[in-house]
Amino acid sequence: MAILLCTPIPFLSLKTTVHSSKSTLTLILTSSTTRLRLPAMNLRAKSEAVSASASSSTSQVPEQDASEMERVADHTFRRYTSKTKRSGKGTAIVWFRNDLRVLDNEALYKAWLSSETVLPVYCVDPRLFATTYHFGFPKTGALRAQFLLECLADLRKNLMNKGLNLLIQHGKPEDILPSLAKSFGAHTVYAQKETCSEELNVERLVNKGLQQVVTVSNYTPKLQLIWGTTMYHFDDLPFDATCLPDVYTQFRKIVEARCTVRACIKLPASLGPPPLIEDWGCLPSLEQLGLCSQNVSKGMKFVGGETAALSRVYEYFWKKDLLKVYKETRNGMLGPDYSTKFSPWLASGSLSPRFIHEEVKRYENEREANSSTYWVLFELIWRDYFRFLSVKYGNSLFHLGGPRKVQQNWSQDKNLFESWSDGCTGYPLIDANMKELSTTGFMSNRGRQIVCSFLVRDMGIDWRMGAEWFETCLLDYDPCSNYGNWTYGSGVGNDPREDRYFSIPKQAQTYDPEGEYVAYWLPQLGKIPKDKRNFPGSLYIRQVVPLKFGNASRHNTEDKSFGARRANDRGSERRWNRR
Numbered sequence: 001m002a003i004l005l006c007t008p009i010p011f012l013s014l015k016t017t018v019h020s021s022k023s024t025l026t027l028i029l030t031s032s033t034t035r036l037r038l039p040a041m042n043l044r045a046k047s048e049a050v051s052a053s054a055s056s057s058t059s060q061v062p063e064q065d066a067s068e069m070e071r072v073a074d075h076t077f078r079r080y081t082s083k084t085k086r087s088g089k090g091t092a093i094v095w096f097r098n099d100l101r102v103l104d105n106e107a108l109y110k111a112w113l114s115s116e117t118v119l120p121v122y123c124v125d126p127r128l129f130a131t132t133y134h135f136g137f138p139k140t141g142a143l144r145a146q147f148l149l150e151c152l153a154d155l156r157k158n159l160m161n162k163g164l165n166l167l168i169q170h171g172k173p174e175d176i177l178p179s180l181a182k183s184f185g186a187h188t189v190y191a192q193k194e195t196c197s198e199e200l201n202v203e204r205l206v207n208k209g210l211q212q213v214v215t216v217s218n219y220t221p222k223l224q225l226i227w228g229t230t231m232y233h234f235d236d237l238p239f240d241a242t243c244l245p246d247v248y249t250q251f252r253k254i255v256e257a258r259c260t261v262r263a264c265i266k267l268p269a270s271l272g273p274p275p276l277i278e279d280w281g282c283l284p285s286l287e288q289l290g291l292c293s294q295n296v297s298k299g300m301k302f303v304g305g306e307t308a309a310l311s312r313v314y315e316y317f318w319k320k321d322l323l324k325v326y327k328e329t330r331n332g333m334l335g336p337d338y339s340t341k342f343s344p345w346l347a348s349g350s351l352s353p354r355f356i357h358e359e360v361k362r363y364e365n366e367r368e369a370n371s372s373t374y375w376v377l378f379e380l381i382w383r384d385y386f387r388f389l390s391v392k393y394g395n396s397l398f399h400l401g402g403p404r405k406v407q408q409n410w411s412q413d414k415n416l417f418e419s420w421s422d423g424c425t426g427y428p429l430i431d432a433n434m435k436e437l438s439t440t441g442f443m444s445n446r447g448r449q450i451v452c453s454f455l456v457r458d459m460g461i462d463w464r465m466g467a468e469w470f471e472t473c474l475l476d477y478d479p480c481s482n483y484g485n486w487t488y489g490s491g492v493g494n495d496p497r498e499d500r501y502f503s504i505p506k507q508a509q510t511y512d513p514e515g516e517y518v519a520y521w522l523p524q525l526g527k528i529p530k531d532k533r534n535f536p537g538s539l540y541i542r543q544v545v546p547l548k549f550g551n552a553s554r555h556n557t558e559d560k561s562f563g564a565r566r567a568n569d570r571g572s573e574r575r576w577n578r579r
């Protein structure tokens with residue numbers, strides 16, 4: 001038996017301080033759903049419908065209270081329970097990384113199957129709380145750290161419900177796992193495979209550490225890495241990663257035609273017995289991670305953990321019946337319901353993309369199938385694509401010139417950058433989005449594309465500064481999706497046809513015609529006429545740079561391709577913007 005030491009750190013209280021008015025939300029939701037059924041609804045009505053669900057107070061995502069969430073999760077876990085028998089021997093370790101879930105967790109399943117006892121471990125790695133690579137921002141901001149702690153507390157609870165527990169250890173996995181493997185005589189450490197160099201490096205070090213271990217039964221434990229982040233399994237791709245198509249549509253068409261999404265893995269009701277451990281360790285507080293706690297004062301407050309993730313799927317698909325209108329609403333910016341909001345749970349692995357796939361199929365069978373139900377899968381294929389691209393392009397995804405090694409002069413002007421990151425550029429649409437990001441850890445896909453274009457095209461700032469700022473702030477930060485989208489947005493991505501300038505006047509007119517979004521985040525604009533909110537002139541702060549193509553008075557400016565076109569740049573393909 002190993003006695004594990006732990007600094008006496010209290011568990012974080014997960015009681016949320018968020019107050020959302022349920023009756024208001026339900027009422028609004030009913031009216032929005034009614035509106036959204038109208039087939040020829042114009043964009044303004046759509047944006048009103050979805051933005052109506054955002055009140056000026058904070059909205060918890062998902063909206064359900066804790067007991068409702070528990071009920072949804074229990075019910076879901078029951079549907080995914082199997083009667084499989086295990087036949088393994090000894091102890092196996094599950095090293096949890098970005099797969100903080102029980103449902104459809106293949107590493108956990110394999111560890112259980114191959115052993116008599118499973119030891120689930122999470123290492124609170126200090127490197128995750130250091131700084132970003134080039135510009136020294138916090139590697140994990142307070143909001144994501146809080147979300148992570150909630151995920152871990154919930155994972156522990158769900159493992160305990162299955163007869164196990166979660167050992168929380170503070171330190172580097174390469175120091176902790178070999179020592180645990182030795183103490184427990186584990187034959188294998190199972191973990192989810194990662195693809196970016198920081199994580200690959202840790203995998204290498206863990207592997208090296210394990211190779212130096214000899215257990216009492218004269219056995220050297222192995223590291224078994226299991227693919228688990230994507231909807232389509234890496235091994236099912238009909239091409240080698242090095243031959244991955246450079247154009248998303250080509251990739252999507254091939255996988256849709258030639259691959260099937262694997263079924264979710266089912267686990268037995270009990271995964272016990274757990275190993276004998278006296279102290280399973282405590283979660284750190286934010287202060288112990290070197291961070292100050294940050295309350296979400298406005299906008300969306302996401303609840304971390306698999307229980308909340310399963311509840312959000314239930315809420316968005318089944319309770320609110322929003323899946324069938326997703327494609328019409330997905331370009332919104334205000335409130336929880338214009339899009340799924342699955343990304344924070346997907347990034348932490350509290351939610352399996354294969355589970356979402358199965359729920360979409362179930363919805364299509366039981367309710368209806370239309371372009372909206374398909375479109376959620378279409379977007380998840382983008383997520384897969386960026387993950388697979390990271391295998392193909394390695395570190396070039398993080399380099400200034402990107403996968404195509406584009407040579408371009410970039411500025412690193414600190415003042416300009418800070419006006420962007422603080423939301424003080426003088427452009428309400430930029431400032432509102434940046435304030436939402438720093439207040440909540442979330443920004444819509446529409447907003448992300450606009451602020452990215454503004455930073456790199458209008459300000460000419462090194463795109464990596466923007467990407468690293470997103471790395472700090474986003475609850476859903478994922479290296480592949482983040483750096484993948486930033487390289488696309490800044491024109492250094494692998495697909496040259498995706499180069500696009502986002503005109504702020506045009507975006508504002510299309511996606512925030514009444515200035516509701518900007519007035520929500522910049523309340524001083526609420527006092528001025530709706531049609532002026534995005535173009536307030538002297539009623540708002542000074543613009544720090546002019547727009548590259550057109551200024552605020554040109555409301556109808558068409559989006560322009562950025563800069564001089566390259567010879568191989570086929571400008572008619574404009575998918576990145578459309579999505």
Ligand SMILES: Cc1cc2nc3c(=O)[nH]c(=O)nc-3n(C[C@H](O)[C@H](O)[C@H](O)COP(=O)(O)OP(=O)(O)OC[C@H]3O[C@@H](n4cnc5c(N)ncnc54)[C@H](O)[C@@H]3O)c2cc1C
Nearest residue numbers: 339340341342343379380383445448476477478481482485
């Ligand atoms: C500059 C920039 C940076 C981004 N950084 C991240 C990031 O770090 N992590 C992240 O998960 N997403 C990132 N995205 C993609 C996208 O903005 C978010 O996934 C989306 O806004 C999350 O909201 P949602 O879950 O409601 O999405 P929905 O519209 O409901 O889409 C469903 C799911 O599809 C996936 N998805 C949708 N769009 C994309 C996309 N463009 N790329 C990859 N996956 C997508 C997400 O997993 C999302 O949860 C970034 C986009 C841009 C333009």
Ligand SMILES: Nc1ncnc2c1ncn2[C@@H]1O[C@H](COP(=O)(O)OP(=O)(O)OP(=O)(O)O)[C@@H](O)[C@H]1O
Nearest residue numbers: 132133134196197198199394395396398399471479
């Ligand atoms: N998970 C991750 N999150 C953020 N950045 C990452 C992640 N994994 C890798 N990186 C980035 O990858 C880059 C690796 O840089 P490094 O200097 O180690 O190698 P390199 O010079 O790119 O190596 P090479 O030239 O051999 O590819 C860094 O910018 C690092 O931040």
